[in-house]
Amino acid sequence: MRAVTLVSPGAVAVMDDWPEPVRGPGEVVVAVHGVGLCGSDLAVVAGHRPVPALPWVLGHEAFGVILSTGREVTDRRPGQRVVVEPNYPCLACGPCRAGVTSGCRARRAAGISEHGLLAERVAVPARFTWPVPDSWDDADVVCVEPLTVAVGAVRAGGLRAGDPCLVVGAGAQGLLVCLAVRQAGGVPYVVEPHEGRRALASEVGAEIAAEDARFPVAIETSGVPEAFEATVDRVADGGRLIVVGQSSRPARLSTFTLVQRRLTLRGRLIYDHPGDFAHTIALLRDHDLRPGRVLRARFELADAPAAFAQAADVPGKSWISLPRTEEDS
Ligand SMILES: [Zn+2]
Ligand SMILES: [Zn+2]
Numbered sequence: 582m583r584a585v586t587l588v589s590p591g592a593v594a595v596m597d598d599w600p601e602p603v604r605g606p607g608e609v610v611v612a613v614h615g616v617g618l619c620g621s622d623l624a625v626v627a628g629h630r631p632v633p634a635l636p637w638v639l640g641h642e643a644f645g646v647i648l649s650t651g652r653e654v655t656d657r658r659p660g661q662r663v664v665v666e667p668n669y670p671c672l673a674c675g676p677c678r679a680g681v682t683s684g685c686r687a688r689r690a691a692g693i694s695e696h697g698l699l700a701e702r703v704a705v706p707a708r709f710t711w712p713v714p715d716s717w718d719d720a721d722v723v724c725v726e727p728l729t730v731a732v733g734a735v736r737a738g739g740l741r742a743g744d745p746c747l748v749v750g751a752g753a754q755g756l757l758v759c760l761a762v763r764q765a766g767g768v769p770y771v772v773e774p775h776e777g778r779r780a781l782a783s784e785v786g787a788e789i790a791a792e793d794a795r796f797p798v799a800i801e802t803s804g805v806p807e808a809f810e811a812t813v814d815r816v817a818d819g820g821r822l823i824v825v826g827q828s829s830r831p832a833r834l835s836t837f838t839l840v841q842r843r844l845t846l847r848g849r850l851i852y853d854h855p856g857d858f859a860h861t862i863a864l865l866r867d868h869d870l871r872p873g874r875v876l877r878a879r880f881e882l883a884d885a886p887a888a889f890a891q892a893a894d895v896p897g898k899s900w901i902s903l904p905r906t907e908e909d910s
Contacts, residue, residue, distance in 0.1 A: 584700035585885040585901070586636035590628030593886040596636065602704035606653040609707045611663060615723045616699045617642035617876075617900040618892045619753060620804065620826075622692060626889050630693065639889075640699030640901075641667035641692040642726045644719075647710065654707040663710035664725040665698055666858045667691035668851055682854040699885065701903060711858050714866075720873025721865065723900050724757065728872045729852045729861040730825065731757035735765050737849045738798040738823045742766035747796040748787065749812050750803030750826060751778040753898035756875040758800050758825075759787040764870060770794065772808075772815075777896035785874050796820065806832035813838065821845040876900055 584599035604610050622639055624630040644664045650657055657663070669689040670677050676684035691697050691705075698705075713722055735758060740746055744767045748758050751773035759769035763786050770790035771782040779789060790796075795817040801809050804826030810833055816822050822844060839846065852858065864870060877897025880888035885901055892899045 582701040584638045586638050587626055588636045593889045595885055602702055604651050604704040606651040607706055608651045608704045609657050610648045610702055610704050611645040612648050612702055613643050613645040613903050615644055615719050615900055615902045616640040617723045623893055638696035638700055639692055640697040643698035644722045657707045661712050662715050663712055665705050666709040669706055669709055670854055683850045711862055718873050720876050724872035728757050729857050731761040732861055733852050733857055734800050734823050734825045734849050735761040737847055738821050740765050740767040740798050745770055745796050747790055747799035747815055749801045749808050751782040753875055755802040756785055758802055759785055781896045802826045804828045806830045819843045824848050
């Protein structure tokens, strides 16, 4: 079968002879219909996030249809349309038992610690597949995973109805945070150097932040240390700064500033199983969120190398759609 792999740092190739997935008793095989690209995929491709082996199957934001189920699986069935929750915590360690599976010490992550989901078929633990209605647009379904990150970040900010919220960076994650801020009753204001991304942020209902405005809540999505430093100055005294963008380069923040200005600084990592995905899917069912509005570029599987090459430069989220064969449509 075909799979999109990293063959060496910077080089992405579509392989035609990748082995079929081997399903465990608690797993399902999913025929993948679409995979979104995000910053962590690009970090893997660039070689900033080393992977255990090469070639390495990329991608983690996948949806598709269940083809077959392992013998221990009783609550999923072939033909079901599902989104994959691509982080698999152990559910047994201290953080997992406390409900904070994002802190799992043995967490497996598709595309990072094990092969990714950008292949025609993948084996996934059944409990990390989430059934979604057939009627939902592919564009909305492919955004479920990054939207879950966005909704969690906004919740961590403790935003109250009517609050303005500074959203730093209007890449795909920043745009989804803007939608989540609106959904929470707040008003998103973006800061973003790229003009095309600013325009897209306006399209999804965000304002452009004035230079001198201060905000009770700010969410940093860019992962650029200088942007983090500038964001600190824009949080109102007593305000909260939630960080989801990451960099290994240090950023400067004095404890004098932190204390004197009574700031709350919080890092927020992905989502916790199972509550956060369940929450996002309920939001999509009950509200007109249409996260697919942040998508711009759609690529066929054969054009995956081009998709990765342009993903960092074009505004909006890119995704790859896979052909549907007879048995999974
Ligand atoms: Zn992602
Ligand atoms: Zn754990």
